[in-house]
Amino acid sequence: MAIKTSPAFHVLIPAAGSGTRTGLSLPKQYRKIGGKMILRHTVEKFIQIQGLKSIRVIxxxxxxxxxxxxxxxxxxxxxxFGAKTRKQSVYNGLSAFSPSEQEDMVLIHDAARLFVSQESIYALLDAMSASLAATLAMPIADTLVDADYNPFDRDKISAVQTPQAFKINLLKKAHDFFRNDDRFTDDAGLIAAIGENVALIPGTRDNFKITTNEDMQMAERLLLPQLETRTGFGYDVHAFDPAPADKIRLGGxxxxxxxxxxxxxxxxxxxHALTDALLGTIGEGDIGQLFPPSDMQWxxxxxxIFLKEAVRRVRAREGRIIHADITVIAEAPKIGPxxxxxxxxxxxxxxxxxxRVGLKATTSEGLGFTGRKxxxxxxAVASVAFPAA
Structure with a gap:
């Protein structure tokens, strides 16, 4: 398969904000979801992109x-180190580039947009072969109105996303021109304000920016591991001991x-049947192999002991036991009570x-060795959820 190539580029990720709109005490970019901080997820999106020269986080x-x-x-x-506003922070990031890097391309990307796809990044880089500036942007599907319900023409409106791509020297020029003007909420707006064209590259709905607590909850759902459910079956039979007794061990x-x-x-x-069912979900033989009757320690x-060892092995594979269903076939004793x-x-x-434990009992209607007591x-049947391979 051909390796995807792209022009050389740098990445700047503004991450100096406090993220207060999520209602969290910790800045949102450092909140962990899916086992990693949001900022880490975002940075990792760019590390494998061909042509990457550097990543700087502000x-x-x-x-x-x-x-x-x-x-x-x-x-x-x-x-x-950033500043009081996003615009000023990006300017600090641009100032970190050397004179020899001024003709290079830079991608500016929000720290809290961790779901940007590699396909979108490559599409943005490809667009820069014919543009001085480009941004991901989503077409609007909803009806848009103002406070008096005056509609907007949604065919002429897009929701701007990041990353946004620029020549470093051009973006630096726009920042210098509007150095003391903090009205701008994104860098592409600065480029448009100095009269340059900004190419709009279709983005995806997944590339949302975590801003509110609801966004955080959505991100957590999207990062839940993909699971597969495996089912194991176990069967066991034991004869009655001819020696007299006053109790029988069943189901612990x-x-x-x-x-x-x-x-x-x-x-x-x-x-025993349930132990084999669990072992079946991980392909690890049966109870007789793990605890052979020839071994006197058992x-x-x-x-x-046997069942808990099977549970331990399942959990070592990151399995989560969902359900167990057991059927006992016997004329006696009565299981119901x-x-x-x-x-x-x-x-x-x-x-x-x-x-989550099903337990049923039945007889064999007098037939066979169970019918003869x-x-x-x-x-037993066990259902276990595992991370999908």
Whole structure:
């Protein structure tokens, strides 16, 4: 596949604001979502773009510690200290370029627009082959009116986004011309004000700027990991021990009964089937492979050990257990009176709510070894969500 190429360019990211409109005590660009600070997400969007010469972030000196944490491990240019307004901060960033870089291209991008796509960045860079200035901009789909409900022609209006691309010397000229005029809210507006054309390159709806708490919540939803659900099935059978007993272990609890199940461990057929179901979701064999009956350390072992090890292995793969469904096939003992206690016990082992544990019991209508009361069968299905590969 051909490697995408683009002209050489620099990036300036104004990030000196306080971000008060989100209602947060921490400046929004340093708020963590998806495990990273917003500023880190934004910077990483540009690092892999072909042609990148440098990235400079414009920061408030008081935020230096936040910035250092956000950029840890990244090899980028030192930050530039900002000023009271965005316009003045960008001017400080432009002033950091050397005389030999004045003919280079610079992209100005909002720190809080972390969802800009690589395709949009490349489209903007491509447009600069025929323009001195260009910006991403979204066509308006909504009806626009003023306070008196006078409509605007939305076909002639666009919502301006970033990044915006310029020749450094041209943008510096526009800033110098309007040095003491703080009416401008973006850099493309300065270029248009000195009579130069600004090319509008179609942006995307995802490239929104986090401004309010609602925007923050939307960003958090968009960064939720993509999940896949896997289903595992387990089956186990144990015969009754001919020796007399007064209780039987099923589903992690002791039930009064005249027989117990025969096995190397405590023979909890329910937990064994569920253990295999969980192991099935990660492709790690079965309970007999992990806890072989030939190993004496598992003699009379509590089957909770087996189930919890399966849970540990699932969680080590970042799995989240969603649901378990178990069917016990036996003529006796009766499961109904103990169903709720078993659900609570199993849920505790799995780390989920009891309502996420299905437990049913049935008979084989007198047929087969279960019908002859020679043993018990358990079947289990486990549903687990994993990060998508």
């Amino acid at each position: 920061i408030d000196p008081e935020h230096a510690a936040f910035y250092a944490e956000a950029m840890q491990g990244l090899d980028i240019a030192p930050p530039v 609890i002791d039930i009064p009964y005249e027989k117990k199940l025969l096995g190397h461990s405590d023979a909890d057929v329910v937990l 003699k009379n072992a509590d089957s909770e 103990h169903r709720e206690a078993m659900q609570v016990r199993i849920a505790g082992m799995l780390g989920i709510e009891p309502s 020679e043993g018990i069968v358990a079947q």
